[in-house]
Amino acid sequence: MTAAPQASAESTAQRRARRATAAPQVATELPAQRRGLRRGSLTKEIIVTESLRLLDEGGTEGFSLPKLGRALGADQTAVYRHFASKDVLVLAIADRLIQEAMDGLEPRDCWVDTLTEMCRRLRETYLAHPAAASMSAYRTTQGPAEIRTVDVIIGAMLGAGFEGGEAARMYRAIGDFALAWAGSEASFLALDQRAQQHDRAAWTQAYLSVSRAEHPNIWQVRTELPEVSDNDIFETLLAVVMAGLRQHAPRPCACHGRATPGPAAALG
Amino acid sequence: MTAAPQASAESTAQRRARRATAAPQVATELPAQRRGLRRGSLTKEIIVTESLRLLDEGGTEGFSLPKLGRALGADQTAVYRHFASKDVLVLAIADRLIQEAMDGLEPRDCWVDTLTEMCRRLRETYLAHPAAASMSAYRTTQGPAEIRTVDVIIGAMLGAGFEGGEAARMYRAIGDFALAWAGSEASFLALDQRAQQHDRAAWTQAYLSVSRAEHPNIWQVRTELPEVSDNDIFETLLAVVMAGLRQHAPRPCACHGRATPGPAAALG
DNA sequence: AGTCATTGTCAATGCCTTTGACAAACTCGA
DNA sequence: TCGAGTTTGTCAAAGGCATTGACAATGACT
Numbered sequence: 001m002t003a004a005p006q007a008s009a010e011s012t013a014q015r016r017a018r019r020a021t022a023a024p025q026v027a028t029e030l031p032a033q034r035r036g037l038r039r040g041s042l043t044k045e046i047i048v049t050e051s052l053r054l055l056d057e058g059g060t061e062g063f064s065l066p067k068l069g070r071a072l073g074a075d076q077t078a079v080y081r082h083f084a085s086k087d088v089l090v091l092a093i094a095d096r097l098i099q100e101a102m103d104g105l106e107p108r109d110c111w112v113d114t115l116t117e118m119c120r121r122l123r124e125t126y127l128a129h130p131a132a133a134s135m136s137a138y139r140t141t142q143g144p145a146e147i148r149t150v151d152v153i154i155g156a157m158l159g160a161g162f163e164g165g166e167a168a169r170m171y172r173a174i175g176d177f178a179l180a181w182a183g184s185e186a187s188f189l190a191l192d193q194r195a196q197q198h199d200r201a202a203w204t205q206a207y208l209s210v211s212r213a214e215h216p217n218i219w220q221v222r223t224e225l226p227e228v229s230d231n232d233i234f235e236t237l238l239a240v241v242m243a244g245l246r247q248h249a250p251r252p253c254a255c256h257g258r259a260t261p262g263p264a265a266a267l268g
Numbered sequence: 269m270t271a272a273p274q275a276s277a278e279s280t281a282q283r284r285a286r287r288a289t290a291a292p293q294v295a296t297e298l299p300a301q302r303r304g305l306r307r308g309s310l311t312k313e314i315i316v317t318e319s320l321r322l323l324d325e326g327g328t329e330g331f332s333l334p335k336l337g338r339a340l341g342a343d344q345t346a347v348y349r350h351f352a353s354k355d356v357l358v359l360a361i362a363d364r365l366i367q368e369a370m371d372g373l374e375p376r377d378c379w380v381d382t383l384t385e386m387c388r389r390l391r392e393t394y395l396a397h398p399a400a401a402s403m404s405a406y407r408t409t410q411g412p413a414e415i416r417t418v419d420v421i422i423g424a425m426l427g428a429g430f431e432g433g434e435a436a437r438m439y440r441a442i443g444d445f446a447l448a449w450a451g452s453e454a455s456f457l458a459l460d461q462r463a464q465q466h467d468r469a470a471w472t473q474a475y476l477s478v479s480r481a482e483h484p485n486i487w488q489v490r491t492e493l494p495e496v497s498d499n500d501i502f503e504t505l506l507a508v509v510m511a512g513l514r515q516h517a518p519r520p521c522a523c524h525g526r527a528t529p530g531p532a533a534a535l536g
Numbered sequence: 537a538g539t540c541a542t543t544g545t546c547a548a549t550g551c552c553t554t555t556g557a558c559a560a561a562c563t564c565g566a
Numbered sequence: 567t568c569g570a571g572t573t574t575g576t577c578a579a580a581g582g583c584a585t586t587g588a589c590a591a592t593g594a595c596t
Contacts (some may be wrong), residue, residue, distance in 0.1 A: 039561050039574055053361040064552060075553080075576045082574090086553070135500035138455045140467050142474045147483060155485040166355070168492040173505040187406045195355075199408050206410045215415060217423040237441040237509075244512030307592050343545045345585080350543090354584065359585055499555060538596085547591080552583075561571075 037074045044082050047072065048092050055093075055131040057220040060190050063131065065089075094136030101125035110254035111156040112242050118153060119178040119238055126182035130189035137183030138230065150175065161250030170245070185230065305342050314349050316342065316360050323361075323399035328458050331399065333357075334422035362404030367413040369393035378522035379424035380510050386421060387446040387506055395452035405451030418443065429518030438513070445509065453498065 050072055055063050065086055066076035066086050078141040100123045108114045126133035140146065157167040188196065204226040212219040246253060286393045318340055323331050331356055334344040351357040376382045394401035408414065421443050425435040456464065472494040481485040514521060 028412070036560080037575060042574080065554090066552070077577085078575055080554075138452055138459075140471070142470055147474065147478070147486070150483045154489060155437040158485055158488065162487060165492040165495060168489045168496050169500050169504045170508075171489075172494075172496050172501045173508060176452070176501055177505055178447070180448045183452055183455075184406055184448035187451075190407075195399065202410055204410070210415070215419040217419045217426055218415070220426065221422060221432060221439075224433040225439075227433060228436050228440050233435050233440045233444055234393045236437045237445055240438075240441060240509055240512035240516060241505075242512070243515045244508035244510070247509060247511045247515060305544065312545080333585090334583065344583095345546085346544055349586075540593100540595085542594095543590100543592080546588085547586100548588105549586080550584095553581095555580085556578090558575105558577080559594080560573100563571085565570090566568090 006230070010134040013023070037072075037078070042072060042074060042078060042082060044092060047079055047082055048096050051089065051093055052096065052129060052132055056129055058131075058132045059192065060134060062194065063135075086163070088195070090136050091139055091141055094139045095134050095143045095145070095209075097125055097129060097136060098135060098141065098143060098149070102145045102149045104154055105149060107152055107155055107159075111159040111249075112255065114152060114156040114159075114248065114251040115174055115240060115245070116242060118149065119181070122178045123182040123185065123234060126186040127189065130186040133183060133186035134190035137179065160245065161252065162248075170248075171208075174241070176244070181234065181237070201250060272459050272468070279412075297312075305340075306345075309352060310340060310346060312360060315347055315350055315357070319361055320364065320397060320400055323403070326399075327460065327513055329460065358404050359407055359409055359429045362401050362407045363409040363411045363413070365393055365397060366409070366411060366417070368412045370417045373417060373420055375420055375423055375508060379427040379517075380429075380514065380521040380523065382420060382424040383442055383497060383513070384506060384510060386417065387442075387449070389451040390446045391453065391502060394454040395457065396489075398454040401451060401454035402458035405447060405454060412446065417536060427519070428513065428521065430516075438516075442513070449502065449505070453502070477488060 047068070049200070051063070054068060054071055058067075062092070065079050069076045069078045072078065079089065083092065101124070105118060105121065108117065126137070150171070154167060154171045157170045157174075160170075162170050188199075191199075207218060207222050207225040210218045210222060238251060284344065315336070319331070319336060322336060322339055333347050337344045337346045340346065347357065351360065365395050369392070370386070373389065394405070394486060416441070422439045425438045425442075428438075456467075459467075475486060475490045475493040478486045479492060487494070522531060
């Protein structure tokens with residue numbers, strides 16, 4: 001079913017002419033050139049893509065349905081013809097993010113590698129679209145990509161030797177962990193730059209100016225604290241989680257606990 | 269004419285009557301019905317408390333500064349005399365939650381117990397106020413309670429034998445983990461009941477109706493999947509994380525890996 | 537008592553989400 | 567080829583929210 005007839009150009013011209021003459025005597029001062037969008041120029045796909053672009057550029061603040069409509073060159077309310085409400089649009093955005101993150105995810109020989117890759121992918125995608133992620137994290141769509149990811153995770157857990165209810169629990173634990181972590185990092189990055197910068201600076205300040213007597217432990221590592229990067233934190237926690245999983249697992253992973261090569265291997 | 273919450277409607281009426289016949293006496297000895305809006309009757313404390321109540325009862329949707337003002341028996345804009353913006357109020361709410369969660373937290377003999385307690389406390393408080401938590405999670409206030417908690421966590425890490433930068437990294441990993449997890453659980457619970465119920469039901473449905481050929485791993489544990497509770501998931505992940513930490517730690521914890529007694533001790 | 541800052545109230549602005557009426561334009565059947 | 571019906575874009579408008587500036591009462595301080 002393709003067949004997009006090109007006869008629309010002429011009928012568009014007809015429409016324009018008609019509109020010009022059909023209008024009552026209301027003073028038409030403007031050369032009504034491009035007042036409207038051609039029918040069918042908006043699709044769910046286009047709208048979601050533009051939403052993502054707007055959110056990436058302007059953050060959560062700059063995102064509203066009126067602005068989205070205008071950015072598409074359409075009316076403020078045009079989006080409502082394709083999504084019943086903003087909430088439904090947000091769900092579609094969530095779906096797009098999951099797809100983007102998990103497209104092509106394949107089980108690897110080592111179940112730890114599989115889980116590690118899943119966590120890293122989700123985080124990468126969320127960090128690439130923090131505003132979109134902060135709006136749509138914790139929403140679930142049961143789309144094909146999501147279901148497939150669930151299957152891969154459970155497959156890894158079964159590969160680790162977990163059985164039945166334990167495999168189910170472990171899947172939820174790791175899956176929800178990945179979502180929670182990526183979502184919360186994205187949520188922080190979705191705050192306006194001022195708040196973010198202020199927060200980071202404030203913590204550095206707080207660490208460095210802490211009283212030795214009152215908070216001796218902070219004091220002891222006060223200079224190292226501001227050095228820790230977000231990537232450090234994520235990879236550290238990921239390693240901890242995977243170590244814990246390996247220990248719980250009835251079956252060792254294929255790489256026998258060798259450090260998983262990853263994007264943060266060079267980090268201190 | 270708005271149908272304000274019952275309690276506040278009445279106290280507003282009382283206030284009006286009282287003010288009309290107001291005697292210039294001080295008469296501050298009776299705390300009963302002291303909700304009148306004499307000058308100074310609104311304080312940050314009161315406003316934050318009422319915010320929490322409104323959020324607990326009505327969720328994120330029912331929470332706005334106009335409604336908050338009305339619920340306090342005051343003008344729509346009264347809150348702005350105490351908080352420069354809604355954002356500042358949200359930070360104050362965040363502070364209150366952290367205080368509530370961490371009040372009286374003390375290091376325990378076993379550093380694993382200390383960390384476990386911290387994670388559980390944060391989660392409990394956030395789950396008790398999901399809407400408030402979903403608004404204020406990921407915000408940081410550097411209040412005394414927060415700083416103290418940081419010191420306790422770092423103390424636990426030093427107790428585990430981590431040193432310098434490693435202790436700093438581990439503190440961030442566990443602290444951020446606790447925040448991310450509690451925040452994301454709260455965010456889910458802050459969705460309106462309909463969406464929540466729908467989500468849970470949809471997943472159960474999705475699990476049970478999965479095709480064996482397409483998603484064999486899900487199929488294998490399909491009946492166990494809906495059985496997993498939120499508490500199961502949290503305690504499972506917490507156990508995994510603590511096991512991983514123990515393994516990374518240069519020094520064993522005081523209880524030598526004995527299962528930490530907790531609300532989910534029955535879990536395998 | 538008189539000055540002054542504080543704090544509650546009022547009126548108003550501009551943006552947001554959403555809805556209903558309307559009109560253009562595409563589809564489909566005769 | 568034409569006309570009915572459905573989509574889809576546009577317009578106008580309602581009702582809510584965050585925020586602001588002007589105003590007024592009130593309590594503190596001198």
